[in-house]
Amino acid sequence: MTATTQAGDGTFGRFGGRMMPEALMAALDELTVAWQDAMADPAFTGEFERMLREYAGTPSLLYDATKLSELAGARILLKREDLNHTGAHKIRNVLGQALLTKRMGKTRVIAETGAGQHGVATATAAAYLGLDCVVYMGEVDTERQALNVARMQLLGAEVIAVKSGSRTLKDAINEAIRDWVATVDHTAYVFGTAAGPHPFPSLVKSFCRGIGDEARAQCLELTGALPDAVTACVGGGSNAIGLFAGFVDDPSVRLVGFEAGGEGFPGPRHAATISAGEYGVLHGARTFVLQDDDGQTVESHSISAGLDYPGVGPEHAFLAESGRGEYRPVTDAEAMDAFALLSRTEGIIPAIESAHAVAGTLALAKEVPGSTLLVNLSGRGDKDMGTAVEYFGLGKADQ
Amino acid sequence: MSHSTTRAFDQARAEGRAALVGYLPAGFPDVAGGIDAIKVMVENGCDAIEVGLPYSDPVMDGPTIQAAAQQALEQGVRTRDVLRTVEAVAATGAPTLVMTYWNPVERYGVDRFAADLASAGGAGLITPDLVPDEATGWIAAADAHDLDKVFLVSPSSTDARLAMTTAACRGFVYATAVMGVTGARESTSELAAPLVERTKKVTDLPVAVGLGVSNGDQAAEVARHADGVIVGSAFVRVLLDAPDRTTGLEALADLTRDLADGVRRA
CATH class of the missing domain: 3.40.50.1100 (Rossmann fold)
Known part of the structure; x- marks a missing residue:
């Protein structure tokens, strides 16, 4: 069991x-x-x-991000789901x-x-x-x-x-x-x-669990051991539950999910559903829901559209409440810093969703220096260029 | 005295006709205006009333009721306003139910909601997104406070689910006549009669048909096989379309009389 x-x-x-x-x-x-x-x-x-295998391009690589690791003070492994067909x-x-x-x-x-x-x-x-x-x-x-x-x-x-x-x-x-x-x-x-x-x-979960199953085998092969923690961003939670599924039966491996903290948590504009912890019903499940005192769903906010959802998968709610999983908010600003950092240090432009996981993992690395942290890089950032142009003021060539 | 909807069905049956059940969301166009509108529906022939609790994510509702609920929410309607509406409507003597998606009740507290609904004179709840399988808490609270539990049956319900669902109902059974959301339709559904027939095989409770009825002729057609005819979107529509409140209430009265005549013509 x-x-x-x-x-x-x-x-x-x-x-x-x-x-x-x-x-x-x-x-x-x-x-x-x-x-x-x-x-x-x-x-x-x-x-x-x-x-x-033949159409989507899996198994995706597990990449030893040595330059990012050096900055982080922990060994960071990236599960490259961003390389899949359609980019996630x-x-x-x-x-x-x-x-x-x-x-x-x-x-x-x-x-x-x-x-x-x-x-x-x-x-x-x-x-x-x-x-x-x-x-x-x-x-x-x-x-x-x-x-x-x-x-x-x-x-x-x-x-x-x-x-x-x-x-x-x-x-x-x-x-x-x-x-x-x-x-x-x-x-x-x-x-x-x-x-x-x-x-x-x-x-x-059954269709996404390949992420975790592949990552577990790849990590054992690469490092000879299980990671200390596996991390992912959580909106509804499909990439995270797919990753966690491969490690939930390994008690030594922490399962850490990063929610969209938006403009700051606690605060009025975020999508950190589990962190907010209000029990309710949304879209067919009892789970945590962003809601007002009358049970009306409240609009979520995140710079990342993929995390901008006022509910969360019920298994994540359960993992959080049971203590097996840990869930933390990551703000828009922290995610965008990580977005830029990963681009510069490793030459990988992540989806802003996945940048939340990178940002949260960098913070986690400070708590457990020297550990091995496996991050699901769930998607690539091509789709986010419009946001990046606006956020960083990019797009104008030097004259 | 029990406030159960059974009274309305018993009385209609005694008169040899189907009951007319009318729906409006609370707080539409505002709380006082909504109460006035529902009273007009009672005065002109609705035998029982469903007060809708406006909700942000109404997955069973079509555009008409969505628009009314959204308008009510934008005006700031609260759960306590729904209970206030129930109290005012129940005072007319018409059995008054609340139709609600589940999260607002869960948030209010299931037992507390049942207690407050009962003390407002409410008859019970219709729960479009709560099936008996998930309703242990509500069933206990309803029984403790002597309230009707109206669950929905659908053309897609298996015989086993029809039996299970009707066994959990009190007051009446809500048969959804179409596979689809609320909203007026051109013609009545051919799925209604077989569903009523299948439902009646497994329960002695009255079976009322909802979804799609918008005029007296359709009401008469549905009333031929059902114990009750439920109308919602058509009432909302006349209020949405009216240029002002007085005209809206007149149109509402006309529509109610047409429908009340329909259930007597079957």
């Missing part, structure tokens, strides 16, 4: 479950059975592994879910997206496997991320701007759920993170 073993109903202690309309219960049951059946079928897992760990999740969709005989996938990364990944998997694809994206985000809208369209997906609520990621999820309630007989909802109703938190 491991710390994260869940009950058959998809609960993790007091977190998780299925806080969803009755109309979706049959579909969630169908999905649970199909997923469990697929994971036990070598034909499915073999095909999934082949796609990851997310390709693992969408290939798994799209393959499962085909196995279930469904022809259409829908997805929500914030900045557009999950939308682009889903559109990619849909193109690769020949599925119809509709992506819901908050109107505010379609304006901020017009290039990603274009990428999805180029890949053959229809992108729908969501104009309700705060017109951002959480409203895109609401709209995707509304679509799914009406189309569930032929449509699969490719959920973008390890949150939502059962089976999504566990299903997404």
